[in-house]
Amino acid sequence: MTTMVVNGQRYALLLELAGTHYAGTAIQPAPIPTLHRHLAECLDQLCPGTAASLQCCSRLDAGVAASCFTVHCDLNQNWSPTKLVQALNGLLRWPDHQRHASCLAAAAVAADWDAWRSARSKTYRYRILCSGAPPLHQQHCLWLRRQPRHDILQQAAHLFLGQHDLSGFACLRGDASDLWSPQRHILRSQWEFDEDQRGQWLTYEVCGTGFLYKQVRGMVGAMLSIASRDGESLISFSAAIAAGRQASRVGDVAPAKGLTLSAIDYGQAQPNWQHPA
Numbered sequence: 001m002t003t004m005v006v007n008g009q010r011y012a013l014l015l016e017l018a019g020t021h022y023a024g025t026a027i028q029p030a031p032i033p034t035l036h037r038h039l040a041e042c043l044d045q046l047c048p049g050t051a052a053s054l055q056c057c058s059r060l061d062a063g064v065a066a067s068c069f070t071v072h073c074d075l076n077q078n079w080s081p082t083k084l085v086q087a088l089n090g091l092l093r094w095p096d097h098q099r100h101a102s103c104l105a106a107a108a109v110a111a112d113w114d115a116w117r118s119a120r121s122k123t124y125r126y127r128i129l130c131s132g133a134p135p136l137h138q139q140h141c142l143w144l145r146r147q148p149r150h151d152i153l154q155q156a157a158h159l160f161l162g163q164h165d166l167s168g169f170a171c172l173r174g175d176a177s178d179l180w181s182p183q184r185h186i187l188r189s190q191w192e193f194d195e196d197q198r199g200q201w202l203t204y205e206v207c208g209t210g211f212l213y214k215q216v217r218g219m220v221g222a223m224l225s226i227a228s229r230d231g232e233s234l235i236s237f238s239a240a241i242a243a244g245r246q247a248s249r250v251g252d253v254a255p256a257k258g259l260t261l262s263a264i265d266y267g268q269a270q271p272n273w274q275h276p277a
Contacts, residue, residue: 008050008076010113011084012271014105015039019065019140019257021100026059035060035101039071042091046084047075057115057264058122061214063256065140068263070271072115081106081274107271121187123207123263124216126254128224131199142258147200148227153191156223156237157204160189168240168247169219170212177213182245185209207263217254225251 017025017035025035040051053074060066079087088103127141134143160166167182188207195201204220226237240247 008074009078010053010072010074010109010111011079011081012107012109012113012115012273013071013073013084013088013103014107014271014273015066015069015071016102016104017060017064017066017069018100019063019260021094021098023062024060024064025056025069035069038092038101039088042088043073043075045091046087047077050075055115057119058261059213060261061256064259064261066261069261070115070119070264072109072113079106081108082276085274085276105273105275107273109271110269113269113271118266118269119264120267121207121209121265122211122261123188123205123265124211125260125262126204126216126220126258127260128202128204128258129199130202135198140257140260141201142255144224146228148202148224150191150193150202150227152227152234153202153204153223155234156226157189157191157206159234159238159241160186160206160219162186164241165244166215166219166241167212167245168243168249169222170215171218171253173213182212184211184215205262214253217256217259218249220254220259221252222250224254 021033022035022038023032027036028034036054036056040054043054044051050073055072057070084106085103092101092103093099128144129135129141130144130147132145135141163183163185165182166184186206186208188205190205192203192205193200206216206219222237222240226234237250240250
């Protein structure tokens with residue numbers, strides 16, 4: 001249930017995450033370095049006592065990047081959104097002066113706006129490089145030496161469209177969220193193929209109203225499995241979608257490196273983002 005602002009103003013923040021250094025984005029016991037902990041410490045320096053209101057749009061795993069990651073917080077004093085962005089970026093650095101997150105924009109929002117609950121859909125992208133030589137560690141992608149079959153990847157992706165129980169492609173968190181409905185509505189699911197001097201790039205894009213724990217990575221791992229020479233058939237893949245919680249795992253969960261949260265749609269509740277000059 002969304003906590004309402006009693007005094008002060010609620011702000012939405014738009015961040016970009018490199019997918020490095022942080023042990024995910026969710027609250028974790030001290031001293032585990034998560035985005036939530038780092039951002040809360042920064043907010044407490046700006047407005048003491050306001051960190052408890054911080055809410056992230058999603059619980060990303062360690063290694064997952066984001067080009068569009070939103071949070072909301074309730075500050076006990078009014079800020080110019082652009083000044084708030086500049087102040088946060090002055091603090092969002094680690095002791096070694098490395099930056100693993102950046103605040104891109106901010107907006108004053110309604111007292112009941114919620115970074116998680118107000119979202120209508122989220123879009124993830126998973127990038128794969130197929131080449132004879134591995135990429136440098138700075139590149140956020142999965143490296144494969146052998147090419148999977150593009151036609152099988154695309155056919156499998158289209159099978160995800162619509163509403164399904166996709167828990168057969170996800171993992172349990174070991175908390176109360178495991179009891180929530182596993183039904184998810186997938187609005188877009190497709191592969192894109194491109195080539196440059198490094199090799200062949202495969203990009204999977206999926207948009208849905210919500211995702212289970214490690215669901216996207218499980219979907220990618222399953223598609224790669226059936227599209228490889230020794231992979232399983234589309235029949236077993238379709239059966240896993242239909243079986244829900246009783247499904248047998250198809251393939252392995254793909255690594256976090258390669259996955260990016262790329263967009264969040266808030267519909268009419270989209271914040272009026274203000275970017276610093």
